[in-house]
Amino acid sequence: xxxxxxxxxxxxxxxxxxxxxxxxxxxxxxxxxxxxxxxxxxxxxxxxxxxxxxxxxxxxxxxxxxxxxxxxxxxxxxxxxxxxxxxxxxxxxxxxxxxxxxxxxxxxxxxxxxxx
Amino acid sequence: xxxxxxxxxxxxxxxxxxxxxxxxxxxxxxxxxxxxxxxxxxxxxxxxxxxxxxxxxxxxxxxxxxxxxxxxxxxxxxxxxxxxxxxxxxxxxxxxxxxxxxxxxxxxxxxxxxxxxxxxxxxxxxxxxxxxxxxxxxxxxxxxxxxxxxxxxxxxxxxxxxxxxxxxxxxxxxxxxxxxxxxxxxxxxxxxxxxxxxxxxxxxxxxxxxxxxxxxxxxxxxxxxxxxxxxxxxxxxxxxxxx
Numbered sequence: 001x002x003x004x005x006x007x008x009x010x011x012x013x014x015x016x017x018x019x020x021x022x023x024x025x026x027x028x029x030x031x032x033x034x035x036x037x038x039x040x041x042x043x044x045x046x047x048x049x050x051x052x053x054x055x056x057x058x059x060x061x062x063x064x065x066x067x068x069x070x071x072x073x074x075x076x077x078x079x080x081x082x083x084x085x086x087x088x089x090x091x092x093x094x095x096x097x098x099x100x101x102x103x104x105x106x107x108x109x110x111x112x113x114x115x116x
Numbered sequence: 117x118x119x120x121x122x123x124x125x126x127x128x129x130x131x132x133x134x135x136x137x138x139x140x141x142x143x144x145x146x147x148x149x150x151x152x153x154x155x156x157x158x159x160x161x162x163x164x165x166x167x168x169x170x171x172x173x174x175x176x177x178x179x180x181x182x183x184x185x186x187x188x189x190x191x192x193x194x195x196x197x198x199x200x201x202x203x204x205x206x207x208x209x210x211x212x213x214x215x216x217x218x219x220x221x222x223x224x225x226x227x228x229x230x231x232x233x234x235x236x237x238x239x240x241x242x243x244x245x246x247x248x249x250x251x252x253x254x255x256x257x258x259x260x261x262x263x264x265x266x267x268x269x270x271x272x273x274x275x276x277x278x279x280x281x282x283x284x285x286x287x288x289x290x291x292x293x294x295x296x297x298x299x300x301x302x303x304x305x306x307x308x309x310x311x312x313x314x315x316x317x318x319x320x321x322x323x324x325x326x327x328x329x330x331x332x333x334x335x336x337x338x339x340x341x342x343x344x345x346x347x348x349x350x351x352x353x354x355x356x357x358x359x
Contacts, residue, residue, distance in 0.1 A: 024150070024151075025147060025150075025151050026150070026151045026154045026155060029151075043174065043175060043176030043180075044151070044155070044174050044175045044176065045148070045175040045176035045177075045178075045180070045181040046176060046180075046181070046184065048144065048147060048148065048151075048181065049181065049184030049185050049188065050184075052140075052144075052185060052188060053188045053264050053266070056188055056191075056192055056264055057263075057264050067150050067154075068153075068154070069153070071146075071149065071150045071153065072146055072150065073150050074143075074146070074147045074150075
């Protein structure tokens with residue numbers, strides 16, 4: 001999928017990936033890749049500034065845990081504000097997708113008719 | 117001789133790019149190291165170096181990652197500066213009021229000369245303090261009400277500069293008010309020849325000066341950080357980098 005289109009929706013995608021439960025950065029990226037069946041394939045590093053921004057905005061909380069090989073691992077989870085924001089964005093996206101789908105459908109229908 | 121590690125080199129480069137915010141840099145490097153090591157382990161290759169290089173390639177260039185952190189870091193720093201200045205104003209106000217109450221309780225009269233000096237200094241003190249409150253509140257509300265920027269650009273730049281102007285103005289006005297207070301209080305204490313009653317005014321003045329000084333130092337560091345980031349962005353865009 002086009003990177004620029006994806007970037008515009010990265011906040012919503014990250015929030016949705018965390019709706020399944022707390023996860024660390026790598027886990028979130030795997031979740032996004034898995035759920036999108038590989039369609040959302042951004043440079044992995046772009047997810048971390050998004051996590052940081054969403055945390056500063058109060059949508060996520062995070063804490064350090066013990067990871068593998070003695071490394072520290074930062075685990076993120078949705079806050080109540082984050083869950084509300086995700087629900088709002090889902091509703092907005094649904095309306096937007098319906099409108100665009102309807103519009104494109106009509107345009108395609110009209111184009112097919114005029115070409116006959 | 118230590119083994120070459122692409123991940124260690126990458127983290128060092130990322131650390132240099134995030135040097136504008138040392139606390140953020142430490143946190144991000146730890147997080148990225150965990151990611152890259154885990155991603156390298158998942159790579160289906162025999163060579164550790166190849167696996168690390170592949171993980172790094174998928175992660176993206178450190179400069180681009182750091183650029184995304186810059187805007188948020190600046191925004192949050194300005195927000196914290198606003199809160200600190202408001203706290204300094206509140207503490208200064210509390211200290212000033214405590215002295216006024218104390219002078220009333222101890223029936224502390226002042227000499228004619230201090231009274232005439234006070235007629236000039238007190239209005240400056242009051243108006244400077246009022247200005248500090250207005251600028252501090254407007255600056256803090258302004259930056260707190262802006263959404264966190266996704267990337268650094270002209271819009272976030274002007275937001276930061278505007279907030280910096282208001283917050284630094286508030287701090288400067290507070291410093292003027294506290295200087296006026298320091299002159300009046302020192303004069304009053306000198307007139308009273310340092311009795312036990314002098315302890316509260318003296319203590320409150322020290323606290324007031326201390327917190328305003330701390331706020332000014334913090335603002336100076338914020339201004340330096342803002343200038344360094346803006347210089348970096350200008351030189352990066354001047355050299356043709358895309359952000």
